[in-house]
């Protein structure tokens with residue numbers, strides 16, 4: 001399997017929207033956002049960031065030839081006090097491609113891009129405890145749990161326990 005990993009740009013907008021909505025539809029218990037809320041939006045939040053090609057709000061795509069088959073996002077808030085941290089979001093690999101290390105390489109490429117921003121010390125994420133595959137992936141990549149939100153309510157109104165995890169720049173060096 002020859003998969004390529006690269007940041008999305010304005011040429012990938014249509015494919016991004018399609019795969020993002022697919023991820024929400026197929027895995028409603030993996031994400032905070034819901035397919036129902038997102039599909040009616042003329043523009044998804046990240047479409048604007050992709051268009052602008054921002055260095056601190058981006059999506060890395062996994063491509064099988066020209067086809068987008070996986071995504072992993074990075075988001076840094078504009079809040080000055082949070083400038084040294086960013087978040088991994090929207091991670092998804094299409095079912096047919098799962099368990100082939102695509103998720104692993106998507107995550108590594110995203111982390112590598114994010115740590116190119118000199119001010120970034122920590123990369124955080126939230127993952128629902130019931131999502132075994134994602135938990136294994138993040139544990140293996142060196143993320144450490146720093147908190148647990150019990151009964152986090154997602155956009156579908158479902159209560160799910162959510163692990164909060166962090167990877168520091170130093171830890172990334174150890175695990176990559």
Ligand SMILES: CC(C)(COP(=O)(O)OP(=O)(O)OC[C@H]1O[C@@H](n2cnc3c(N)ncnc32)[C@H](O)[C@@H]1OP(=O)(O)O)[C@@H](O)C(=O)NCCC(=O)NCCS
Pocket residue numbers: 023027030031090091092093094097098099100101102103104105126127128131132133134136137140
């Ligand atoms: C989580 C996800 C992105 C992983 O992608 P992937 O390409 O399958 O990941 P990898 O092949 O790199 O596997 C990474 C680890 O996850 C585990 N894993 C992945 N898929 C698995 C499966 N179907 N069953 C059991 N374990 C699985 C493996 O144990 C693997 O660890 P290992 O190499 O030590 O065995 C993918 O399963 C997915 O898109 N899930 C639905 C959406 C989702 O949950 N997103 C995450 C939101 S936080």
